[in-house]
Amino acid sequence: MTGHIDGLNIGTDGCDRSQVVSIRDVARAAGVSHQTVSRVINHSPSVSDATREAVLATISALGFRPNRAARALAGGPLQSVTVLATSTSLWGYSAAIQGIEEATRTVGFGMGFRKIEEASPKNMRAAAEYAVEPAGALIVIAFDRAGAMALQSVPSDIPTAAIIQAPGEGIVPAHPSVWIDEFEAARDATRHLLGLGHRTVHYVAIPSWSGPTRREQGWLTALQEVDAPAPAPLKAGWTAEWGYEAARGLVDDAEATALLCGNDDIALGAVRAISEQGLKVPDDMSIVGFDDVPFARFSCPALTTVRQDFTALGRACVATLMDLIGTRGPGMRRTAPEAELIVRETTAPPPARRSGARCGAGVHSSLSP
């Protein structure tokens, strides 16, 4: 059974504009001019304590709520930011959005969200139009190609900050941006695997559109440090399917005993693929993820991964934006967080000798829907 109420409780049509109390109503009730009320709600120092209190009392008595549209229109300060991103549900995105929301709320801003479907200039103009206020600020999450293109297409009169993938050496982002540089963490993860005795480490790459990512560079550097062979990175998308497919392709390669994955979903998909072949993680194959999604420590075996604090990154981006528009919140930290290797249960020394042959016993049928 499905259920829904068809039109109950539609007593109010939501357009009771006659009844909402305005700054003038407050002024009248408090015996002052409406400008004085304006000063009070804007925390102007040029109001005597007595009148301030009186006005404040009237405001709460009347249930006055300032009209944001009017404020924005009259040239008040920016009070909202709208975030543009290709996803709300992938971990990095949703965690970053959470951080952005927290930080914007702290400084008294509202937050809008709009999904990037396609990063055409036309769409970006539309997106900017939905920026809630005239010239309302934008934050674009540009982890992916569409996001990066969106960032480029943003109208130049809109204050914009971005969360991006760590740019390569010497590349300067076109907008104030924040990122996590995972070079060292990726190198650490690779060294960890190498230190366990693996001859080399395979890498399943998340999408990139402008040269290798910093995490890929870190991986490669660790390999080169010890003259380990560097297999070509496996290209993947963001979801578990990709890790599943990548790992299936590696199962018959006796040389492949360690796998660094561009994110945890990919890693978890790889774990699944290995297990389906009757092999064990980490006994037959070590796997390391990236991100430390909340579930990572509950997976079986618990996933070794590189933790990234996307929520803090979101907060840092808001701080950067506030610098840009000259509104600095109290104690806003703009430093991007570090990435950190978390060793759990999916990494171990390589098998004495990988059979390469599938161990029939453990073979499941392929994925169910």
Added chain:
Amino acid sequence: MTGHIDGLNIGTDGCDRSQVVSIRDVARAAGVSHQTVSRVINHSPSVSDATREAVLATISALGFRPNRAARALAGGPLQSVTVLATSTSLWGYSAAIQGIEEATRTVGFGMGFRKIEEASPKNMRAAAEYAVEPAGALIVIAFDRAGAMALQSVPSDIPTAAIIQAPGEGIVPAHPSVWIDEFEAARDATRHLLGLGHRTVHYVAIPSWSGPTRREQGWLTALQEVDAPAPAPLKAGWTAEWGYEAARGLVDDAEATALLCGNDDIALGAVRAISEQGLKVPDDMSIVGFDDVPFARFSCPALTTVRQDFTALGRACVATLMDLIGTRGPGMRRTAPEAELIVRETTAPPPARRSGARCGAGVHSSLSP
């Protein structure tokens, strides 16, 4: 290393208000009055095709973007909804938000988001204030207690719709609401387990604040249908930790061979706990989740669960809201989606005889951080 750009490319301060083109600029350039421009951008039929085209051309030539604040202030139709919820990252929430965003974008609305920290009336007033427009519409996601309280505290002059847990028989929501009724799916899941030969099914409940949820009722009904003993539901929160703890408590109970969990995170946490004890899922314990999170089919073993389409639910909620405010989008479906049992690998017949003793060999140390 952490990285961030300090203040690069801050050529624009974002307040180039002198330069933004207004309806009057368009009017002048097109040789018409500004009302005519207004009519064009509002799709009024009372404009000749010739003038419409001319205006449209000028609009794109000048890069005109209507000012939403001015529109809202002047009494134009509602053009945004802001969603209130306690989380952006839990699956049900983020998927619902995605559906809401899609649907609002389709009808030309913008979407705001504000997290519910605490559902005090004061906070709700503040939240309403951040509704982007005066009397801007609200959607509250009331899966949890704080959400439900928020829904109650919403100022009555704001058009509001809600996504809620399926209400018990005879309970009428205070606002137009949508929900998924999981009664039958929960009963199906329980029957499935019973049909496999389990004597009974234990249930790990998600939080409830007004009697048993529909899914709990479905579970109980299936048990009663066959006179199976009905163990007290185990209370849990929304995350994997809770399933982990609940399952640990069940491991020594030889009677407990099947577990229905209030959501997939709980179920996955339970799987982890069982495995840590050296037991196997589903051989020693069958586990069923709820929601079908994207990862469910990749877990090892792949999770049997009840699929719920939260994205469709979000869309249905927007349709309900549009009915409320009298703005009906093209082809909006408001029917709430059904829940559906997806049988995968975590369910099987009960063990011939559960030892109840822990199998030392497989015991991991407890959870890493």
Added chain:
DNA sequence: CTGAAAGCGCTTACAG
């Protein structure tokens, strides 16, 4: 079909 008027609720200057 199109234009001139008035006003939405606020905020900046500008005066006192």
Added chain:
DNA sequence: CTGAAAGCGCTTACAG
């Protein structure tokens, strides 16, 4: 410290 003025960019009626 406080009030009277003007205007932000649009939209509804109201006239033609």
